[in-house]
Amino acid sequence: MSVVERELEKKTDQDYILEAKNIKKYFPIKGGVLKRTLGHVKAVDDVSLSVIRGETLGVVGESGSGKSTLGRVILRLMEPTEGQILFENEDITSFSNRQLRPYRRDMQIVFQDPFASLNPKMNVQELIEEPLLVQTSLKKSERRDKAIALLEKVGLRPDARLKYPHEFSGGQRQRISIARALALNPKFVVCDEPVSALDVSIQAQVLNLMADLQDEFNLTYLFIAHDLSVVKHISDRVAVMYLGRIAEIAPKKNLYETPLHPYTEALLSAVPSTDVVNKREKIILKGDLPSPSNPPSGCAFRTRCPKAHERCSIDRPDLIHVGEGHYVACHLYDKQN
Amino acid sequence: MTQKTLLDVKGLKTYFYLEGKKVAKAVDGVDFSVSPGETVALVGESGSGKSITSLSIMKLINKPGKIENGQILFDGKDLVGLTDKQMTNIRGREIGMIFQEPMTALNPVFTIGNQIKETLIRHKKISKAEAERKAIELLKLVGFPRAEETMKEYPHQLSGGMRQRAMIAIAISCDPKLLIADEPTTALDVTIQAQILDLMDEMKKKFNMAVLLITHDLGVVAEYADKVMVMYGGQIVEETKVEELFLNPKHPYTTGLLESLPSLEKEVDRLGAIKGMVPAAHSFPVGCRFSDRCPHAMDKCREKNPELREVEPGHKVRCYLYE
Structure with missing residues (x-):
């Protein structure tokens, strides 16, 4: 049920x-x-x-x-x-x-266009840790570990951490948006x-x-x-x-x-x-x-x-x-x- | 279906020459034909x-792209060898076109009336008054109730669905033999999509046009096309009648696509996603281009690309599983 x-x-x-x-x-x-x-x-x-x-x-x-x-x-x-x-x-x-x-x-949001919703000048680590910086007092190493854990959860490799949004396809970018939305549980x-x-x-993968x-x-x-x-x-x-x-x-x-x-x-x-x-x-x-x-x-x-x-x-x-x-x-x- | 074919594409290859000597094989050996009164979907x-296949047929490929090889036989003539000037007489007159985004395809600074009349005067060599009359008639035909007023309106004054109707009016204004519709309803809402697809179907029957429909939507294919070609990595991987494709899909890519599609009819717990993603046109895997995503891939799939061959009457597949 x-x-x-x-x-x-x-x-x-x-x-x-x-x-x-x-x-x-x-x-x-x-x-x-x-x-x-x-x-x-x-x-x-x-x-x-x-x-x-x-x-x-x-x-x-x-x-x-x-x-x-x-x-x-x-x-x-x-x-x-x-x-x-x-x-x-x-x-x-x-x-x-x-x-x-x-x-x-x-309360978080995931937007339609992963090309517009991710800052092109920030790498994936920075994108995911931004909400952690604002909302938590985690140390740098803790934030890094959290980012790696989130990337794994959404099906991306940990080395994606240091790449920039333009290096990813639409589906992968949407995974990053989801990881970012989930950063604060x-x-x-x-x-x-x-x-x-x-x-x-790709839609089926993300769903x-x-x-x-x-x-x-x-x-x-x-x-x-x-x-x-x-x-x-x-x-x-x-x-x-x-x-x-x-x-x-x-x-x-x-x-x-x-x-x-x-x-x-x-x-x-x-x-x-x-x-x-x-x-x-x-x-x-x-x-x-x-x-x-x-x-x-x-x-x-x-x-x-x-x-x-x-x-x-x-x-x-x-x-x-x-x-x-x-x-x-x-x-x-x-x-x- | 014993009618003579109108468009016969043979061995079409369109390559793009990128920086660093990379070659993107966007279209790499495509063969198909379209007959009058038939809707063929890509x-x-x-x-x-x-x-790129549809743009190649209209010869709208610009640098760094080039039609590398092949024949595009339209009504007996090979379009590949024609000059730009000769092509302008075919485009708009014998081949009508509808694009995805009517806001960019229509000129924002001319009225709808002007844009229809322009095509008519250019190709039909008729007087302005006659063009005016014909344009109003066309607008009424595609469903503008106040056609006289619409003639004086600009594209931005129309809604998305109405703009696409205006595009259809322009496309069919010179009674083309072939209509190429590239994602004609992708930008539209479903209730409007249904209106536009019905209109296209009605026009096809009325003028016995051949329609080449380019779409990503398998539902649209199922409802409006007669024959379908599934493309992957610049090549056709499966080609058959529409009913046959949905009742008896063969290529692992086709079955994967159908399983990944959520549907209103059936309920599944999990969608059958195809792993990985579409390879870039300059770095296809060796062998079958789908091999790195295919659940049935064998050793030979990674060595040599299979040929597209007929495995059942009227059903062609590019896959070693059916040899």
């Missing part, structure tokens, strides 16, 4: 490592000579989610859905416009940087598209590595990605985002086998499949994602939804619980309807 | 040579 199934069975007193409540992140659009605020890009618009200790919560969505912004706000790498962030039941929303420092050890790691830039054979490390160090992952197959492989629960909001969130099995939200259905059907025998019926959505600066009224998905009806343009649907930890924001499943 | 990871 997975962690999530156990937790869902208990129903009460769930052990949440992180809770985000009604998070909003609006970016102002400035224009004109006086740089006045003309409007807002609503990157994240009232999102609540809780991450259970030990699980991998996948967050999927297309570009502009707000999934990366959400990951950054949760770690307080960006300030939320509104909302609350609780890490291990402590409200860290209004903590100063100094107050946050001890929490930073527990974090509890919670946000993985923002960690394998999107990698070829499939296997991340699963091994999760078991070994009891990590909790928030795994942000656009690739539905990757998210399905690695996650216990999955949240689907559309235009800054959560459309559906459920344990993996429920979400992929019985998707409820019309957007999730269309998204799943659009993934090209290598199954040449049982071809899936495709739902081709019309049009593009609307602009997050001017989202449609009511349900954000109604402009592309094949099942939209009158109420969808008036009321914004709330996430409703339909059983087994499966939540969906769609009027089709609202009992009042 | 699939492989970064560094496999699939994009």
Whole structure:
């Protein structure tokens, strides 16, 4: 039984490592000579989610859905416009940087582009020991030993220590990013598209590595990605985002086998499949994602939804619980309807 | 499939001459053919040579690269011997192209309308008014509902999917016989990818074009191609019909790729990763180029590179396991 199934069975007193409540992140659009605020890009618009200790919560969505912004706000790498962030039941929303420092050890991030996230002028030793220098009082030799141990954990040779990022391939660089994120023994790691830039054979290596490390160090992952197959492989629960909001969130099995939200259905059907025998019926959505600066009224998905009806343009649907930890924001499943 | 082949690539070798007398054999002896109405996919990871193969066909290889050897027979003519000037009459008119990144492929300072009309006037020798009419017609065909307004818009005003539609409009404007699509949907979200691939398929059927699809995505291959070539280390390692490749993959690299792919249909605990990484084009291992990553490698694999040979009707593999 997975962690999530156990937790869902208990129903009460769930052990949440992180809770985000009604998070909003609006970016102002400035224009004109006086740089006045003309409007807002609503990157994240009232999102609540809780991450259970030990699980991998996948967050999927297309570009502009707000999934990366959400990951950054949760770690307080960006300030939320509104909302609350609780890490291990402590409200860290209004903590100063100094107050946050001890929490930073527990919360780490791995970014998509290992070419941009590693300083090209630092060698691997310096990259990995930087967090140790800031957060611990380890001696030089101890830091070196720790770096070597971490490199071995992520499958790199100890002599990689003195090389620079440009000497490595994309997959190896991502291993270095992971080693660096793990240097302080974090509890919670946000993985923002960690394998999107990698070829499939390398992607599989990194995904296997991340699963091994999760078991070994009891990590909790928030795994942000656009690739539905990757998210399905690695996650216990999955949240689907559309235009800054959560459309559906459920344990993996429920979400992929019985998707409820019309957007999730269309998204799943659009993934090209290598199954040449049982071809899936495709739902081709019309049009593009609307602009997050001017989202449609009511349900954000109604402009592309094949099942939209009158109420969808008036009321914004709330996430409703339909059983087994499966939540969906769609009027089709609202009992009042 | 008894139609005459349109494109016949024979023994194509494209090498890049690097500093320090290193030679990168990006494409090293590639043979394949494409017939009208057929979608042929070249699939492989970064560094496999699939994009260089497509650029060689269009003769868009610049220094330090050079087409070293081979023939590119297009409609009976060998493109390798043609001058740049002769090529410009073929590119855009007889061979249409779509690239991965429509923002860099489109010119940012001209309107969409101008860019379509430019191609039409250059190749079709028609009047401006006629080109205008034809351009609007093309935009409507590829799914712009407000085509007249789109004519006056610039590339930055369009979304990624719309730009790719505009690229398709330009590519098919002169009724090409062959459409080369190099990772046409890699930069797009999945719902938009489905729209664009469907549009390409529709255009292929409508104009009986041959399509050469270059992609890294095996799912896209499975859904849209008829025939597929798997490339590794600048060579084709497996070539067959699409159904056959997915139901009966033979080369250890192909099976490795399929096992490393997470899928929506099946659940696995661990992905079957291929160890190591793609070798650089200037330092291939001796013998079979996949031998240092192959779980089945034998002594002879490390000595001599196997030939690509037909092991079952219509199924070619470059591997000693099937001899």
